[in-house]
Amino acid sequence: MRPDQPAALQATAEPRRPQARQPSTLRDVAEAAGVHAATASRALNPKTQGLVSAATARRVLKAAETLGYQPNPIARSLKTSRSFTVGLVLPDLTNPLFPPIVRGIEDVLAPGGYSAWIVNTDNDPQRELAQIESLRSRQVEGLIIATARLDHPLLRKMHDEGVRMVFVNRRVENLDVPTVTADDATGIALAVKHLADLGHTRIAHLAGPQSTSTGVVRSRAFRHAIRDHGMADDPSLVVECARWSEADGAGAMRELLGRDDRFTAVVAGNDLIALGCYDVFAERRISCPADISVVGFNDMPFLDKLSPPLTTVGVPHHDIGAEAARMLLDCIEQPERHPRSVLMAVSLVIRGSTSRPSR
């Protein structure tokens, strides 16, 4: 016993671990129904139910019912090496981008009888390896990966080993794995067009990490869009953020302001980076959108409540998750089907952080 108990709780001593009734097993059910376990198994499994007589099936079902029988998925997995579980590999659940994607995934998995096991990698390759190994040893039947980098030896190796997986949001360079992403290029084009239409002629870009497909696709799309609108593709107007974070966004914005402050608008690689801009605006008393317009990407929650409300590219998080899950289920259940990749449609969400340039 610990000598120091917090005084706060004074619960009365109680009998340790009350009757934790053993869950009943298949044998219990079989016994209760007066049949062999094998028969009970067949009766309980829709796939094999046809092999037993209707009468015994009924008896077994009834017995299972009264005993409150729940099949033990662990034993089943051991025997069948299936788990009806998929792994979900995220960089960080705390990023508001992911929860809606997770919900989308779960909404598709659940009706199929599957569940998702969520892990965070914190963008640490060590952790990622450990987490994925742990998932695989738990017999997950596939992986949904949201942490892909363009150069990603681990994922490449896994693909070579035939590991079933689907990428969300980002992809690995030259790796033929089913992927679902937002239509990043179109999103950026919409953002640039919006700013150009407002009359902006010097537009900057705070790019996401160029180690990720999302980062390069968006920044490439930015440069194309700029030229399409007849503006100069000035490299000094593009700054790369090392990570998709508010802090990195702020750093990049400071860098940009140090270089040249004649730009009147900025396309941020994503919403967090845009929030970093807001921080710098606050510290330097820059007014948005009066002095500088900002567009984000993702339309994460609560952006409409910011000051000013952030104009951004809306992506269908939930649908992206759902589609990824559907793809993975397809890979599992119809392995012969050719893998697809999909680009989900985006839309510009115009709010208060963009206006005509004042200069």
Place this chain on the structure above:
Amino acid sequence: MRPDQPAALQATAEPRRPQARQPSTLRDVAEAAGVHAATASRALNPKTQGLVSAATARRVLKAAETLGYQPNPIARSLKTSRSFTVGLVLPDLTNPLFPPIVRGIEDVLAPGGYSAWIVNTDNDPQRELAQIESLRSRQVEGLIIATARLDHPLLRKMHDEGVRMVFVNRRVENLDVPTVTADDATGIALAVKHLADLGHTRIAHLAGPQSTSTGVVRSRAFRHAIRDHGMADDPSLVVECARWSEADGAGAMRELLGRDDRFTAVVAGNDLIALGCYDVFAERRISCPADISVVGFNDMPFLDKLSPPLTTVGVPHHDIGAEAARMLLDCIEQPERHPRSVLMAVSLVIRGSTSRPSR
């Protein structure tokens, strides 16, 4: 019983993949080391390593190493009925309150060799039951529950059955289960004192659901604090929200304004409810804090970027999660230890949504 097994079960032919090299088993290792599987098991398990000679231990370890042996947790669970997994029952991962708590939990579990299985209930008792059953059938060694209601037959029954669990945030009435919550009463007292100090004399409260302990503790604390500051405890200044949501917060605020608009400040049951107030302010051109001051609860992410930045009660989400995980681990590993409950300290985070009353 299961009248209908998930459709997934019907899957037929085992999908054969490319060269998915069979993971090596304990027998492979034993064979490679020239010992019996049992010996290999002992050598590999730190707990029983003392039972084998140093020499064989070394050989086994080496063999395991070269074969890339990974123990199969499923087989282990089946044998030992332990899983080194705990279940985490959330109402909705999409609520920004939870991800940091989850991280806190994982940060404690991981070093202990445990992982967490996260499920959402959507506040639906049906779903909750199904999810918890699924978790239990997967042999989770304990549950961290964030969905407790004051009257919660399922949780009460589980407690009677001796299910190991810990509550976070909310509790069940008269149920002696280890719980970690924020110090809600103090938080509300701080909020009311702050408003009183600013000179407010008619303060309203948008209470959370009174079906939850958090809701009643906070609203009771509100009434106490009001009286402590010499104000009248006017029931018409308290409106209950049916759910902890922005929409319900907005509805409650409209109701309140309909009753009597002479209040100058409102203490919201939580941040989402406070956001609902913002929505109503926007639609009715009420200025915050000039016309009405607002205080939230929880300090969820990005509140500092709102307009105006929301004054709120900061709670240590991460630490709450960590403490809950620690408690559950204690219950698992030292069952004789007396269960505690803890209240985590909170602090008032003063931002721009509160000021002196203008009326």
Place this chain on the structure above:
DNA sequence: TTGTAAGCGTTATCAG
């Protein structure tokens, strides 16, 4: 249509 038996990969309990 049903029972028998083997075995999934471990670990626990015996002997030796």
Place this chain on the structure above:
DNA sequence: CTGATAACGCTTACAA
């Protein structure tokens, strides 16, 4: 100290 053996709860040839 180590090996044999028997489970854990389930599925699935194969036999009857």
